[in-house]
Amino acid sequence: MSDLITVNMNKKPIYDICIESDFSGLAAKIKDLGFEGKKFMVITDSNVEPLYAETIKEELKDVCSAFFLYSFPAGESSKNLDTVTKILSEMVANKINRHDLVIALGGGVVGDTAGFCAAIYQRGIAVVQVPTTLLSQVDSSVGGKTGVDFDGYKNMVGAFKMPSLVYINTSTLNSLDSRQYYSGMAEVMKYGLIMDASFYEWILSNMYEIHDKKPEVLADMVKTSCICKQKIVERDPLENGDRALLNFGHTIGHAIEKYKNFELMHGECVALGCVAAAYISWQKGKLSKDEYYEIRDMFVPFNLPISIDDIDPDKVLELTKSDKKAIDKGIKFVLLKRVGKAYIDQNVTDEDMIGGIREIYFSEEDEKE
16 A cells, blocks of 8 residues: 655645555655755654654664654643753754754654754754654644644644655554544544535445554545645645635634643544534524534544533633634634535624534533433
């Protein structure tokens, strides 16, 4: 199995997304990029290091002049400027220069943090993204968004840094626990909802194969997701327009994520945000009632939440005001016209949003009823 997707900017190739079933092609790809004989700085976390760091080292040892590894504690709590400072200090200590290479080996936290370090170190050095979770393979590793959380706010400090290569080994998905795996499905389903109705139907038709992690189905799913993101990123690399469509479910989702102090996984919060956004779309007359309930219920088979019982809807609403997607006149809120067609609405009111949040809020009173 091998698939190659080329991301272009202004009709010029910028980087490839390489989809494989192992790591055996990584060295050749990096060599083709012109990094043979350079120092490699691999950044990973405490979950991924024991699984894949040694394999990566063996694959790359004959290509690089020196191999350095930095691992930080896994989890969203490490996605901050303190971790960035430690990584930069390690890069200085190992005399990494602007002609060397950073390799991000891990999930979204690793990719975002390592990519940000590459963006700011010596005014920018090359980075290769090697995503190992479903969420990072279909979303965060593609498109060049990097950054860390700041003062409790998601991705508040960051930079656009296009990778030199995204190398996806789909077999790493077998090492994920079920919660981590299904968290990534929220982003997969998002693509179907916002831009590809046929992909949405494909997901539902291949539900059991997705559960069983059938290799060919995983490869198709990851490839289609990457193509969806590629199309939007190519049109709008710096999120001045259409790229904001990728934020479907994220405005309320990020607010819940912060409210819960990142105890829930990103994909779980996105799923809740998607349900709330679909509800608002129904209330605004864009979706029918049946369409809304079908969208809501499609998250359930993938073990994703469609309701939450321990939030304060008013406080969640307030947190949406601090989201980095907010603009002077409000929030660029992404709604659905139908399955496969999203649009940006800058006229979503607080009343609209509180209605969506309360729709997913399952209180003790609801349980008594």
